[in-house]
Amino acid sequence: MDTIGHHYIAEASGCDPNVIGKVESVEQILVRAAEVAGVQVWSISFHRFSPNGVSGVVVISESHLSVHTWPEYGYAALDIFTCGGSAKPEKAVEWALKEFGATNVHITEVTRGLEEEGDRVFFHSIVTWEEELLKRAVNGQRAPARRTQRRRPAPSTGTGRRRTAAKPKR
Secondary structure: OOOOEEEEEEEEEOOOHHHHOOHHHHHHHHHHHHHHHOOOEEEEEEEEOOOOOEEEEEEEOOEEEEEEEEHHHOEEEEEEEEEOOOOOHHHHHHHHHHHHOOOEEEEEEEEEEEEOOOOOOEEEEEEEEEEEEEOOEEOOEEOOOEEEEEEEOOOEOOOOOEOOOOOOOO
């Protein structure tokens, strides 16, 4: 089963307020994340809110990367959606979270545009997990992050049935 796109939604906690509070830093991080993902940038728009926070979007030929930050909470909401087979959105997510200095993230991956049997009826699947990015201070500098990962099933649909990811046909 082919997919049209991958959409990553990340709740990033423990971010460095000095990074996520500066519009220039956040913009550079997202533009570089697009480059890391191997996508083509079309348009860039960022804004700093008073007294805190940055919102911005990088429009790419494959879709978009967007972010909203709350430096006073050390929190960033990251959204990356790409279409096509050559983009590497997971690399963009990893890059941005590392550069924001996130220590804990909750990530949802939505595989979009799934289709069965060529019927042109599309659906998506959702996988969500949480990662704690462990950091150790060494001589006042951060050591590289080690990741521990805990995957959680998608929440109930409210109908008493749990949605599950579709298994690809082989």
